[in-house]
Amino acid sequence: MPPTRRLSSSLRLLLFLLMITVTGLVIVYRPTISDIKSSPYILPSTWQSMPIPIPPGIDELSPKEKALAIKQIHYAAKVETKFRPNPNWGGRDHGREDYKYYSENELRKLAVCMATDTCRQNQTSVIILGHIFNHFHIYEGYMGGEGIWTASLIETLSKWGYTILHARDDWIYMWYLYNQIPDMVKGIIAWRTGQFGTFEEQMKTGRRANGIPAWQFFVYNYFPDHYTSIVGDAWNMHSEFGYSQHQRNFTFIPYVVEPATIPPYIPASQRPNQVYILAKFVRYFYPGAQPAWEDRGIFLRAKEILEKEFPGFEFVVGCRDDRNAGQQEEVPMELPPGIRNLGQMDKVEFERQLANSRVMLGIGWPTLSPSPHVALSLGIPFISPFSMHGWSSLDDPETWASSQHHTLKTLTEPYVYHVLRGNETQFIDAIRKALSTPIEPFILPLMTRDHHEKQVNKWLNTDWKAKAAKILENRKNGKETENGNEIGEFTL
Structure with a gap:
């Protein structure tokens, strides 16, 4: 055999043996799926060394929650440098759309906390506020009854770590927000009609599979005795109990009346x-x-x-x-x-x-x-x-x-x-x-902070879908258990 041919054959054999060796090493030392999942997600050092101010309320959290919150604040602050702070949405030509900027910012925080595994307890549970008086309080300082109620609710939900999204009274935007994170939404508090559209136009039906399920929509009305939910009594949310000798079936979440401190009590x-x-x-x-x-x-x-x-x-x-x-x-x-x-x-x-x-x-x-x-x-x-x-x-x-x-x-x-x-x-x-x-x-005991928090906790931890399913089953079988002129068929 000619020398060149023998050399070519030896080279091929050597390459073959080298490939076998490398393959073996990969098989022996390759990382498992669990190794990949458990590996920490390392962000650039510049993300971890920024001097970001920490809000005073962080100190009131448990040590574990505080550590998560501080990490998340640093990560989210780095993300926010890439977005305009409260951009000009178009002034009067497009209305006041601060609520959209705020909600998009909160969605980015959700993305950051999930990507960096820094979500606080309850942070991935979302409440959407879609009532016009919620908006008036948040963006214009309205302090009528509905504004005072909004302040109490936001204070409690924020203290417990829930994510709150703002939607003014814009049903098209509520649908948009909901469909980005449907599995995270605990509930929508709004009125049936609004600036853009109505709940009925965005409600889930057999033909509108990506609509908002009726059981996740709570009709807020400051005044008691209004029963306007399509699902049932408990989906009507009120902040004053009213007066009745009979059991009330609506959802009562009072605003908080605090003991007088400022100004101090004067005999x-x-x-x-x-x-x-x-x-x-x-x-x-x-x-x-x-x-x-x-x-x-x-x-x-x-x-x-x-x-x-x-x-x-x-x-x-x-x-x-x-x-x-x-x-x-x-x-x-x-x-x-x-x-x-x-x-x-x-x-x-x-x-x-x-x-x-x-x-x-x-x-x-x-x-x-x-x-x-x-x-x-x-x-x-x-x-x-x-x-x-x-x-x-x-x-x-x-x-x-x-x-x-x-x-x-x-x-x-x-x-x-x-x-x-x-x-x-x-x-x-x-x-x-x-x-x-x-x-x-x-x-009045009904208006204390303790009772307010008990009522909010009860609302957040009720299985509303199961409750609605039972009502719907009864309704289809000709048995009506709810009150009001608006009750009707809905899709779970």
Whole structure:
């Protein structure tokens, strides 16, 4: 055999043996799937050495949660350098879309925590807020009843580590958010209609498989007794319990009424004989708002009588005329004589003035305001006007036609004085008794932080799909267990 051919054959043999050896080494030393999964995901050192400020609330977490939170903050901060901080969405041309930026940012945080294994407990459980008053509170500082409720709910969910997404009242955007992370969404709190579309247009059906399941949508209404869910009673969420002698089947999640700390509690004996009138706008004293006392002279007459018994007695209010300039010029409105206007106030000043009063007086509107709860927490009794049907009973508040505060119908003197609308004698007598009978600070047990957190926890940990499945099965079999005009067929 020629030398060149022998060399070629030897080279081929050598290469073959080398391939066999390498293959053997790979088989012996190759990593297993478990090795790959357990290997730490190493990020560039620059991601781990950035001087990122740590929020004060982190210190309140458990050591394990704190360590996860700090790692995640560093990773998420690095990601955020690649995104514009709250970009300009187009101003008035596209509406106020801050909620979209916020929610997209929260989705990025979810992606970061899952990719780096730093998710805190409950972080991958998502609540979508889609009610217009949620939006008004978060982005415009609205502190009406719905705003106060939103603040309480966000505080609790955030403390427990849940992810909250904002969707204004935009059902198209709610559908978009839901379909990115359907298995993470615990619930959507919204109203049935909104800025863009309705729930029914985005609801899961046999023909719309990627719609939002009805059992994950909770219809929020601040006021009790509205049953507008397609599924059933418990899918109607309220933040005031109202008054009823019968078991309520809706989901009650109250806002939190805290013990008075700022301003500090002032004993009634150290306060002036001041009656604070619950009214933010001057128009509440005029017929369009159906005031409890249409005779506007009642305040001056009451003042002239009561200041003889209670030195320095006066009515005060903090209100303004919220109508436009044309309306104000066309129909001028002034406060009834005998009332001193403190003017428009922020929350802190309102509570300071209220804490310096001895009685809070309702005049019919607004109904179910949080302010009477605040007054009671400061040791201030509330005078609540009510009306009756012809068949109503004075001894049965459930039969009354109206009341300024349906929840507080459960309380009687010396905490709440129920006065018949238009009755001047009852009006003056109630003020006299309230001034003469001081009370200690009081919070209705239903409105405490403890009860609020119990109710939120119950809602989060209920198997709503199983509950809806049972309702649906009964409904298909002709057995209806729920109330309301909106209940109907739905797809799980």
